Amino acid sequence: MAEQEIMLMKGNEAIAHAAIRCGADGYFGYPITPQSEVLETLALLKPWETTGMVVLQAESEVASINMIYGGAGAGKRCLTSSSSPGVALMQEGIAYMAGAEIPGVVVNVQRGGPGLGTIQPSQSDYFQATRGGGNGDYYVIVLAPNSVQEMADFVDLAFELAFKYRNPAMILSDGVIGQMMEKVVLPPMKPRKTEEEIRQLYPWASIGRSKDRNPSILTSLELMPEIMEQRNLHLQRKYKEIEENEVRYDTQQMEDADYMIVSFGSASRIAEKALEIARGEGMKVGLFRPITLWPFPSRQIAAAAKGKKGVLVAEINAGQMVEDVRLAINGAVRVEHFGRLGGIVPDPEEIVKALKEELI
Known part of the structure:
Protein backbone atom coordinates (compact mmCIF):
# COMPACT_ATOMS: atom_id res chain seq x y z
CA MET A 1 0.00 0.00 0.00
CA LEU A 186 -4.27 6.37 6.61
CA PRO A 187 -1.00 6.99 8.45
CA PRO A 188 2.30 6.10 6.79
CA MET A 189 3.80 2.71 7.48
CA LYS A 190 6.36 2.57 10.24
CA PRO A 191 8.43 -0.51 11.04
CA ARG A 192 7.99 -2.56 14.17
CA LYS A 193 10.80 -2.07 16.64
CA THR A 194 13.48 -4.73 16.79
CA GLU A 195 14.37 -6.45 20.06
CA GLU A 196 17.63 -4.49 20.17
CA GLU A 197 15.71 -1.22 19.79
CA ILE A 198 13.36 -2.30 22.56
CA ARG A 199 16.34 -3.06 24.82
CA GLN A 200 17.78 0.40 24.14
CA LEU A 201 14.53 2.38 24.35
CA TYR A 202 12.75 0.50 27.13
CA PRO A 203 15.25 -0.81 29.69
CA TRP A 204 12.30 -1.61 31.95
CA ALA A 205 10.88 -4.14 29.46
CA SER A 206 10.90 -7.81 30.37
CA ILE A 207 12.25 -9.36 27.18
CA GLY A 208 13.84 -12.49 28.55
CA ARG A 209 16.88 -13.66 30.47
CA SER A 210 20.44 -13.57 29.24
CA LYS A 211 23.82 -14.00 30.92
CA ASP A 212 24.27 -10.23 31.20
CA ARG A 213 20.68 -9.17 31.81
CA ASN A 214 18.29 -10.03 34.58
CA PRO A 215 14.64 -10.18 33.55
CA SER A 216 12.50 -7.28 34.72
CA ILE A 217 9.67 -8.08 37.09
CA LEU A 218 6.65 -5.99 36.14
CA THR A 219 4.08 -6.27 38.88
CA SER A 220 1.61 -4.13 40.78
CA LEU A 221 2.08 -6.23 43.93
CA GLU A 222 3.97 -4.84 46.93
CA LEU A 223 3.43 -6.22 50.43
CA MET A 224 5.30 -3.48 52.29
CA PRO A 225 2.96 -0.49 52.81
CA GLU A 226 5.81 2.01 53.01
CA ILE A 227 7.10 0.94 49.61
CA MET A 228 3.58 0.82 48.18
CA GLU A 229 2.99 4.38 49.33
CA GLN A 230 6.14 5.50 47.53
CA ARG A 231 4.97 3.74 44.37
CA ASN A 232 1.65 5.54 44.60
CA LEU A 233 3.35 8.89 45.17
CA HIS A 234 5.46 8.22 42.09
CA LEU A 235 2.30 7.53 40.08
CA GLN A 236 0.71 10.74 41.32
CA ARG A 237 3.75 12.75 40.24
CA LYS A 238 3.55 11.12 36.83
CA TYR A 239 -0.17 11.93 36.53
CA LYS A 240 0.59 15.54 37.40
CA GLU A 241 3.15 15.65 34.58
CA ILE A 242 0.60 14.21 32.14
CA GLU A 243 -1.96 16.80 33.23
CA GLU A 244 0.55 19.58 32.62
CA ASN A 245 1.69 18.41 29.19
CA GLU A 246 -0.95 16.35 27.39
CA VAL A 247 -4.28 18.22 27.47
CA ARG A 248 -5.93 18.36 24.06
CA TYR A 249 -9.14 20.11 22.98
CA ASP A 250 -10.80 21.91 20.10
CA THR A 251 -13.11 24.93 19.89
CA GLN A 252 -15.48 26.39 17.31
CA GLN A 253 -16.89 29.93 17.10
CA MET A 254 -16.02 30.82 20.67
CA GLU A 255 -14.76 34.35 19.94
CA ASP A 256 -18.15 36.12 20.12
CA ALA A 257 -20.19 33.39 21.85
CA ASP A 258 -22.63 34.22 24.64
CA TYR A 259 -23.28 30.53 25.31
CA MET A 260 -21.05 27.47 25.16
CA ILE A 261 -21.80 23.84 24.35
CA VAL A 262 -19.36 21.26 25.73
CA SER A 263 -19.44 17.85 24.03
CA PHE A 264 -17.08 15.00 23.19
CA GLY A 265 -17.00 12.20 20.65
CA SER A 266 -20.06 11.63 18.49
CA ALA A 267 -22.11 14.08 20.58
CA SER A 268 -19.74 16.84 19.48
CA ARG A 269 -20.51 16.04 15.83
CA ILE A 270 -24.21 16.49 16.58
CA ALA A 271 -23.40 19.65 18.55
CA GLU A 272 -21.62 21.08 15.48
CA LYS A 273 -24.90 20.95 13.56
CA ALA A 274 -26.78 22.33 16.57
CA LEU A 275 -24.30 25.21 16.59
CA GLU A 276 -25.08 25.93 12.94
CA ILE A 277 -28.84 25.88 13.60
CA ALA A 278 -28.53 28.10 16.68
CA ARG A 279 -26.35 30.62 14.85
CA GLY A 280 -28.89 30.66 12.02
CA GLU A 281 -31.55 31.62 14.55
CA GLY A 282 -29.45 34.48 15.90
CA MET A 283 -28.06 32.76 19.00
CA LYS A 284 -24.36 33.33 19.61
CA VAL A 285 -23.23 29.85 20.58
CA GLY A 286 -19.75 28.28 20.59
CA LEU A 287 -18.50 24.72 20.98
CA PHE A 288 -15.76 23.36 23.25
CA ARG A 289 -14.72 19.76 22.53
CA PRO A 290 -12.44 17.93 24.99
CA ILE A 291 -10.22 15.52 23.08
CA THR A 292 -8.40 14.21 26.13
CA LEU A 293 -11.06 13.18 28.65
CA TRP A 294 -8.20 12.42 31.00
CA PRO A 295 -6.28 14.60 31.46
CA PHE A 296 -9.40 16.78 31.36
CA PRO A 297 -9.02 20.35 30.02
CA SER A 298 -10.34 21.92 33.24
CA ARG A 299 -8.39 25.17 33.09
CA GLN A 300 -9.14 25.66 29.43
CA ILE A 301 -12.88 25.13 29.95
CA ALA A 302 -12.88 27.56 32.87
CA ALA A 303 -11.13 30.18 30.74
CA ALA A 304 -13.49 29.60 27.79
CA ALA A 305 -16.56 29.89 30.03
CA LYS A 306 -15.46 33.21 31.51
CA GLY A 307 -17.96 35.92 30.62
CA LYS A 308 -20.46 33.49 29.08
CA LYS A 309 -24.14 33.56 30.00
CA GLY A 310 -24.39 29.80 30.32
CA VAL A 311 -22.93 26.40 29.42
CA LEU A 312 -24.77 23.35 28.10
CA VAL A 313 -23.05 19.98 28.38
CA ALA A 314 -24.47 17.67 25.69
CA GLU A 315 -23.55 13.99 25.97
CA ILE A 316 -25.21 10.65 25.28
CA ASN A 317 -25.65 9.60 28.91
CA ALA A 318 -27.42 10.66 32.10
CA GLY A 319 -24.82 13.26 33.00
CA GLN A 320 -21.18 12.25 33.52
CA MET A 321 -18.78 14.71 31.90
CA VAL A 322 -21.03 17.48 33.21
CA GLU A 323 -19.58 16.80 36.67
CA ASP A 324 -16.07 17.61 35.47
CA VAL A 325 -17.31 20.71 33.65
CA ARG A 326 -19.04 21.95 36.81
CA LEU A 327 -15.89 21.31 38.86
CA ALA A 328 -13.84 23.22 36.28
CA ILE A 329 -16.17 26.24 36.17
CA ASN A 330 -16.74 26.15 39.95
CA GLY A 331 -20.02 28.07 39.94
CA ALA A 332 -18.77 31.03 37.91
CA VAL A 333 -21.28 30.30 35.12
CA ARG A 334 -24.54 28.39 35.05
CA VAL A 335 -24.02 24.83 33.73
CA GLU A 336 -26.89 22.62 32.52
CA HIS A 337 -26.97 19.14 31.04
CA PHE A 338 -28.69 17.52 28.08
CA GLY A 339 -28.49 13.82 27.29
CA ARG A 340 -30.32 10.86 25.82
CA LEU A 341 -30.17 7.38 27.30
CA GLY A 342 -30.49 3.72 26.39
CA GLY A 343 -28.74 3.95 23.04
CA ILE A 344 -30.81 6.82 21.63
CA VAL A 345 -28.70 9.32 19.68
CA PRO A 346 -30.13 12.86 19.89
CA ASP A 347 -30.94 15.12 16.96
CA PRO A 348 -29.24 18.53 16.67
CA GLU A 349 -32.64 20.18 17.10
CA GLU A 350 -32.94 18.59 20.54
CA ILE A 351 -29.73 20.28 21.64
CA VAL A 352 -30.95 23.63 20.31
CA LYS A 353 -34.23 23.15 22.18
CA ALA A 354 -32.32 22.36 25.38
CA LEU A 355 -30.27 25.52 24.92
CA LYS A 356 -33.43 27.61 24.67
CA GLU A 357 -35.24 25.91 27.55
CA GLU A 358 -32.33 25.61 29.99
CA LEU A 359 -30.22 28.71 29.34
CA ILE A 360 -31.67 31.32 27.00
Whole structure:
Protein backbone atom coordinates (compact mmCIF):
# COMPACT_ATOMS: atom_id res chain seq x y z
CA MET A 1 0.00 0.00 0.00
CA ALA A 2 1.04 3.59 -0.57
CA GLU A 3 2.37 5.46 2.45
CA GLN A 4 -0.54 7.88 2.29
CA GLU A 5 -3.82 6.67 0.89
CA ILE A 6 -7.38 8.01 1.07
CA MET A 7 -9.97 5.32 1.68
CA LEU A 8 -13.64 5.09 2.61
CA MET A 9 -14.12 2.94 5.67
CA LYS A 10 -15.79 2.50 9.03
CA GLY A 11 -14.21 3.84 12.19
CA ASN A 12 -13.62 0.31 13.45
CA GLU A 13 -11.88 -0.59 10.21
CA ALA A 14 -9.70 2.52 10.52
CA ILE A 15 -8.49 1.28 13.92
CA ALA A 16 -7.37 -2.00 12.34
CA HIS A 17 -5.60 -0.39 9.37
CA ALA A 18 -3.89 2.18 11.59
CA ALA A 19 -2.72 -0.47 14.06
CA ILE A 20 -0.86 -2.28 11.28
CA ARG A 21 0.59 0.92 9.84
CA CYS A 22 1.84 2.33 13.14
CA GLY A 23 3.95 -0.74 13.86
CA ALA A 24 1.73 -2.64 16.28
CA ASP A 25 3.21 -5.96 17.39
CA GLY A 26 0.05 -7.62 18.58
CA TYR A 27 -3.72 -7.43 18.81
CA PHE A 28 -5.64 -9.62 21.25
CA GLY A 29 -9.41 -9.24 21.34
CA TYR A 30 -12.83 -10.81 21.52
CA PRO A 31 -15.92 -10.09 19.39
CA ILE A 32 -18.67 -7.84 20.73
CA THR A 33 -21.05 -5.47 18.95
CA PRO A 34 -20.47 -2.67 17.91
CA GLN A 35 -16.68 -3.13 17.65
CA SER A 36 -16.29 -6.56 16.06
CA GLU A 37 -15.06 -5.11 12.75
CA VAL A 38 -11.71 -4.31 14.38
CA LEU A 39 -10.90 -8.00 14.80
CA GLU A 40 -12.65 -8.98 11.57
CA THR A 41 -10.66 -6.43 9.53
CA LEU A 42 -7.36 -7.53 11.03
CA ALA A 43 -8.23 -11.14 10.21
CA LEU A 44 -8.92 -10.15 6.59
CA LEU A 45 -5.74 -8.08 6.25
CA LYS A 46 -3.52 -10.88 7.66
CA PRO A 47 -0.73 -8.60 8.92
CA TRP A 48 1.20 -11.57 10.29
CA GLU A 49 2.13 -12.27 6.65
CA THR A 50 3.36 -8.74 5.92
CA THR A 51 4.58 -7.07 9.12
CA GLY A 52 4.73 -9.97 11.55
CA MET A 53 1.96 -8.51 13.73
CA VAL A 54 0.23 -11.14 15.85
CA VAL A 55 -3.60 -11.16 15.67
CA LEU A 56 -5.39 -13.47 18.07
CA GLN A 57 -9.02 -13.94 19.07
CA ALA A 58 -8.70 -14.69 22.77
CA GLU A 59 -11.14 -16.85 24.70
CA SER A 60 -12.51 -13.85 26.61
CA GLU A 61 -12.02 -10.17 27.35
CA VAL A 62 -10.21 -11.11 30.56
CA ALA A 63 -7.74 -13.20 28.57
CA SER A 64 -7.32 -10.34 26.07
CA ILE A 65 -6.23 -7.74 28.60
CA ASN A 66 -3.83 -10.16 30.28
CA MET A 67 -2.25 -10.93 26.92
CA ILE A 68 -1.78 -7.17 26.49
CA TYR A 69 -0.14 -7.12 29.93
CA GLY A 70 2.36 -9.77 28.84
CA GLY A 71 3.08 -8.43 25.36
CA ALA A 72 3.31 -4.77 26.35
CA GLY A 73 5.39 -5.75 29.38
CA ALA A 74 7.97 -7.03 26.90
CA GLY A 75 8.10 -3.59 25.27
CA LYS A 76 5.82 -4.53 22.38
CA ARG A 77 3.09 -2.30 20.92
CA CYS A 78 -0.02 -4.27 21.84
CA LEU A 79 -3.67 -3.30 21.75
CA THR A 80 -7.13 -4.70 22.34
CA SER A 81 -10.62 -3.50 21.52
CA SER A 82 -14.04 -4.18 22.96
CA SER A 83 -17.31 -2.51 23.86
CA SER A 84 -18.69 -1.38 27.21
CA PRO A 85 -19.48 -4.65 29.07
CA GLY A 86 -16.36 -6.24 27.61
CA VAL A 87 -14.19 -3.35 28.82
CA ALA A 88 -15.84 -3.70 32.23
CA LEU A 89 -14.42 -7.23 32.36
CA MET A 90 -10.96 -5.84 31.55
CA GLN A 91 -10.85 -3.40 34.46
CA GLU A 92 -8.83 -5.62 36.78
CA GLY A 93 -6.16 -6.07 34.11
CA ILE A 94 -6.12 -2.36 33.29
CA ALA A 95 -5.59 -1.53 36.98
CA TYR A 96 -2.77 -4.10 37.14
CA MET A 97 -1.16 -2.47 34.09
CA ALA A 98 -1.45 0.99 35.66
CA GLY A 99 0.13 -0.28 38.87
CA ALA A 100 2.93 -2.06 37.02
CA GLU A 101 3.36 0.90 34.58
CA ILE A 102 2.76 -1.13 31.44
CA PRO A 103 1.92 0.87 28.27
CA GLY A 104 -0.88 -0.94 26.42
CA VAL A 105 -3.77 0.48 24.39
CA VAL A 106 -7.48 -0.30 24.85
CA VAL A 107 -10.15 0.74 22.33
CA ASN A 108 -13.68 1.04 23.76
CA VAL A 109 -16.47 1.39 21.18
CA GLN A 110 -19.23 2.24 23.64
CA ARG A 111 -22.77 0.87 23.71
CA GLY A 112 -25.68 1.52 26.05
CA GLY A 113 -25.90 0.00 29.54
CA PRO A 114 -25.88 -0.69 32.43
CA GLY A 115 -24.98 -4.37 32.17
CA LEU A 116 -25.43 -5.98 28.77
CA GLY A 117 -27.74 -3.09 27.86
CA THR A 118 -28.14 -2.53 24.14
CA ILE A 119 -25.95 -2.72 21.06
CA GLN A 120 -26.86 0.90 20.22
CA PRO A 121 -24.39 3.78 20.77
CA SER A 122 -23.86 5.50 24.10
CA GLN A 123 -21.29 7.59 25.98
CA SER A 124 -22.04 6.14 29.39
CA ASP A 125 -18.54 4.72 29.97
CA TYR A 126 -17.10 8.18 30.64
CA PHE A 127 -16.79 7.46 34.37
CA GLN A 128 -15.43 3.97 33.72
CA ALA A 129 -12.69 5.44 31.53
CA THR A 130 -11.77 8.64 33.36
CA ARG A 131 -12.20 7.56 36.97
CA GLY A 132 -10.40 4.24 36.62
CA GLY A 133 -12.86 1.34 36.68
CA GLY A 134 -10.51 -0.92 38.65
CA ASN A 135 -9.16 -0.61 42.18
CA GLY A 136 -6.67 1.88 43.53
CA ASP A 137 -5.57 5.44 42.78
CA TYR A 138 -4.76 5.47 39.09
CA TYR A 139 -5.67 7.10 35.78
CA VAL A 140 -5.77 5.96 32.18
CA ILE A 141 -4.94 8.41 29.37
CA VAL A 142 -8.24 8.79 27.49
CA LEU A 143 -8.60 10.07 23.90
CA ALA A 144 -12.08 10.75 22.49
CA PRO A 145 -12.25 10.71 18.65
CA ASN A 146 -15.19 12.32 16.85
CA SER A 147 -14.40 11.14 13.30
CA VAL A 148 -13.10 8.15 11.39
CA GLN A 149 -9.94 10.16 10.68
CA GLU A 150 -9.32 10.59 14.40
CA MET A 151 -9.95 6.88 14.96
CA ALA A 152 -6.98 6.27 12.66
CA ASP A 153 -4.85 9.11 14.01
CA PHE A 154 -5.36 8.29 17.67
CA VAL A 155 -3.96 4.74 17.43
CA ASP A 156 -0.40 5.96 16.98
CA LEU A 157 -0.98 8.84 19.41
CA ALA A 158 -2.29 6.42 22.06
CA PHE A 159 0.79 4.24 21.67
CA GLU A 160 3.14 7.25 21.80
CA LEU A 161 1.55 8.56 25.01
CA ALA A 162 1.32 5.11 26.56
CA PHE A 163 5.03 4.43 26.05
CA LYS A 164 6.11 7.98 26.90
CA TYR A 165 4.51 7.73 30.33
CA ARG A 166 4.44 3.93 30.79
CA ASN A 167 0.69 4.08 31.32
CA PRO A 168 -2.36 2.42 29.75
CA ALA A 169 -4.13 4.56 27.17
CA MET A 170 -7.72 4.25 25.99
CA ILE A 171 -9.41 5.38 22.79
CA LEU A 172 -12.97 6.05 23.99
CA SER A 173 -15.13 5.85 20.90
CA ASP A 174 -18.77 4.78 20.53
CA GLY A 175 -21.05 2.91 18.18
CA VAL A 176 -21.67 6.00 16.04
CA ILE A 177 -18.00 6.64 15.26
CA GLY A 178 -17.17 2.95 15.07
CA GLN A 179 -19.89 2.12 12.55
CA MET A 180 -20.12 5.24 10.38
CA MET A 181 -18.16 5.48 7.13
CA GLU A 182 -16.02 8.48 6.15
CA LYS A 183 -13.00 9.26 4.06
CA VAL A 184 -9.77 8.73 5.95
CA VAL A 185 -6.10 9.35 5.19
CA LEU A 186 -4.27 6.37 6.61
CA PRO A 187 -1.00 6.99 8.45
CA PRO A 188 2.30 6.10 6.79
CA MET A 189 3.80 2.71 7.48
CA LYS A 190 6.36 2.57 10.24
CA PRO A 191 8.43 -0.51 11.04
CA ARG A 192 7.99 -2.56 14.17
CA LYS A 193 10.80 -2.07 16.64
CA THR A 194 13.48 -4.73 16.79
CA GLU A 195 14.37 -6.45 20.06
CA GLU A 196 17.63 -4.49 20.17
CA GLU A 197 15.71 -1.22 19.79
CA ILE A 198 13.36 -2.30 22.56
CA ARG A 199 16.34 -3.06 24.82
CA GLN A 200 17.78 0.40 24.14
CA LEU A 201 14.53 2.38 24.35
CA TYR A 202 12.75 0.50 27.13
CA PRO A 203 15.25 -0.81 29.69
CA TRP A 204 12.30 -1.61 31.95
CA ALA A 205 10.88 -4.14 29.46
CA SER A 206 10.90 -7.81 30.37
CA ILE A 207 12.25 -9.36 27.18
CA GLY A 208 13.84 -12.49 28.55
CA ARG A 209 16.88 -13.66 30.47
CA SER A 210 20.44 -13.57 29.24
CA LYS A 211 23.82 -14.00 30.92
CA ASP A 212 24.27 -10.23 31.20
CA ARG A 213 20.68 -9.17 31.81
CA ASN A 214 18.29 -10.03 34.58
CA PRO A 215 14.64 -10.18 33.55
CA SER A 216 12.50 -7.28 34.72
CA ILE A 217 9.67 -8.08 37.09
CA LEU A 218 6.65 -5.99 36.14
CA THR A 219 4.08 -6.27 38.88
CA SER A 220 1.61 -4.13 40.78
CA LEU A 221 2.08 -6.23 43.93
CA GLU A 222 3.97 -4.84 46.93
CA LEU A 223 3.43 -6.22 50.43
CA MET A 224 5.30 -3.48 52.29
CA PRO A 225 2.96 -0.49 52.81
CA GLU A 226 5.81 2.01 53.01
CA ILE A 227 7.10 0.94 49.61
CA MET A 228 3.58 0.82 48.18
CA GLU A 229 2.99 4.38 49.33
CA GLN A 230 6.14 5.50 47.53
CA ARG A 231 4.97 3.74 44.37
CA ASN A 232 1.65 5.54 44.60
CA LEU A 233 3.35 8.89 45.17
CA HIS A 234 5.46 8.22 42.09
CA LEU A 235 2.30 7.53 40.08
CA GLN A 236 0.71 10.74 41.32
CA ARG A 237 3.75 12.75 40.24
CA LYS A 238 3.55 11.12 36.83
CA TYR A 239 -0.17 11.93 36.53
CA LYS A 240 0.59 15.54 37.40
CA GLU A 241 3.15 15.65 34.58
CA ILE A 242 0.60 14.21 32.14
CA GLU A 243 -1.96 16.80 33.23
CA GLU A 244 0.55 19.58 32.62
CA ASN A 245 1.69 18.41 29.19
CA GLU A 246 -0.95 16.35 27.39
CA VAL A 247 -4.28 18.22 27.47
CA ARG A 248 -5.93 18.36 24.06
CA TYR A 249 -9.14 20.11 22.98
CA ASP A 250 -10.80 21.91 20.10
CA THR A 251 -13.11 24.93 19.89
CA GLN A 252 -15.48 26.39 17.31
CA GLN A 253 -16.89 29.93 17.10
CA MET A 254 -16.02 30.82 20.67
CA GLU A 255 -14.76 34.35 19.94
CA ASP A 256 -18.15 36.12 20.12
CA ALA A 257 -20.19 33.39 21.85
CA ASP A 258 -22.63 34.22 24.64
CA TYR A 259 -23.28 30.53 25.31
CA MET A 260 -21.05 27.47 25.16
CA ILE A 261 -21.80 23.84 24.35
CA VAL A 262 -19.36 21.26 25.73
CA SER A 263 -19.44 17.85 24.03
CA PHE A 264 -17.08 15.00 23.19
CA GLY A 265 -17.00 12.20 20.65
CA SER A 266 -20.06 11.63 18.49
CA ALA A 267 -22.11 14.08 20.58
CA SER A 268 -19.74 16.84 19.48
CA ARG A 269 -20.51 16.04 15.83
CA ILE A 270 -24.21 16.49 16.58
CA ALA A 271 -23.40 19.65 18.55
CA GLU A 272 -21.62 21.08 15.48
CA LYS A 273 -24.90 20.95 13.56
CA ALA A 274 -26.78 22.33 16.57
CA LEU A 275 -24.30 25.21 16.59
CA GLU A 276 -25.08 25.93 12.94
CA ILE A 277 -28.84 25.88 13.60
CA ALA A 278 -28.53 28.10 16.68
CA ARG A 279 -26.35 30.62 14.85
CA GLY A 280 -28.89 30.66 12.02
CA GLU A 281 -31.55 31.62 14.55
CA GLY A 282 -29.45 34.48 15.90
CA MET A 283 -28.06 32.76 19.00
CA LYS A 284 -24.36 33.33 19.61
CA VAL A 285 -23.23 29.85 20.58
CA GLY A 286 -19.75 28.28 20.59
CA LEU A 287 -18.50 24.72 20.98
CA PHE A 288 -15.76 23.36 23.25
CA ARG A 289 -14.72 19.76 22.53
CA PRO A 290 -12.44 17.93 24.99
CA ILE A 291 -10.22 15.52 23.08
CA THR A 292 -8.40 14.21 26.13
CA LEU A 293 -11.06 13.18 28.65
CA TRP A 294 -8.20 12.42 31.00
CA PRO A 295 -6.28 14.60 31.46
CA PHE A 296 -9.40 16.78 31.36
CA PRO A 297 -9.02 20.35 30.02
CA SER A 298 -10.34 21.92 33.24
CA ARG A 299 -8.39 25.17 33.09
CA GLN A 300 -9.14 25.66 29.43
CA ILE A 301 -12.88 25.13 29.95
CA ALA A 302 -12.88 27.56 32.87
CA ALA A 303 -11.13 30.18 30.74
CA ALA A 304 -13.49 29.60 27.79
CA ALA A 305 -16.56 29.89 30.03
CA LYS A 306 -15.46 33.21 31.51
CA GLY A 307 -17.96 35.92 30.62
CA LYS A 308 -20.46 33.49 29.08
CA LYS A 309 -24.14 33.56 30.00
CA GLY A 310 -24.39 29.80 30.32
CA VAL A 311 -22.93 26.40 29.42
CA LEU A 312 -24.77 23.35 28.10
CA VAL A 313 -23.05 19.98 28.38
CA ALA A 314 -24.47 17.67 25.69
CA GLU A 315 -23.55 13.99 25.97
CA ILE A 316 -25.21 10.65 25.28
CA ASN A 317 -25.65 9.60 28.91
CA ALA A 318 -27.42 10.66 32.10
CA GLY A 319 -24.82 13.26 33.00
CA GLN A 320 -21.18 12.25 33.52
CA MET A 321 -18.78 14.71 31.90
CA VAL A 322 -21.03 17.48 33.21
CA GLU A 323 -19.58 16.80 36.67
CA ASP A 324 -16.07 17.61 35.47
CA VAL A 325 -17.31 20.71 33.65
CA ARG A 326 -19.04 21.95 36.81
CA LEU A 327 -15.89 21.31 38.86
CA ALA A 328 -13.84 23.22 36.28
CA ILE A 329 -16.17 26.24 36.17
CA ASN A 330 -16.74 26.15 39.95
CA GLY A 331 -20.02 28.07 39.94
CA ALA A 332 -18.77 31.03 37.91
CA VAL A 333 -21.28 30.30 35.12
CA ARG A 334 -24.54 28.39 35.05
CA VAL A 335 -24.02 24.83 33.73
CA GLU A 336 -26.89 22.62 32.52
CA HIS A 337 -26.97 19.14 31.04
CA PHE A 338 -28.69 17.52 28.08
CA GLY A 339 -28.49 13.82 27.29
CA ARG A 340 -30.32 10.86 25.82
CA LEU A 341 -30.17 7.38 27.30
CA GLY A 342 -30.49 3.72 26.39
CA GLY A 343 -28.74 3.95 23.04
CA ILE A 344 -30.81 6.82 21.63
CA VAL A 345 -28.70 9.32 19.68
CA PRO A 346 -30.13 12.86 19.89
CA ASP A 347 -30.94 15.12 16.96
CA PRO A 348 -29.24 18.53 16.67
CA GLU A 349 -32.64 20.18 17.10
CA GLU A 350 -32.94 18.59 20.54
CA ILE A 351 -29.73 20.28 21.64
CA VAL A 352 -30.95 23.63 20.31
CA LYS A 353 -34.23 23.15 22.18
CA ALA A 354 -32.32 22.36 25.38
CA LEU A 355 -30.27 25.52 24.92
CA LYS A 356 -33.43 27.61 24.67
CA GLU A 357 -35.24 25.91 27.55
CA GLU A 358 -32.33 25.61 29.99
CA LEU A 359 -30.22 28.71 29.34
CA ILE A 360 -31.67 31.32 27.00
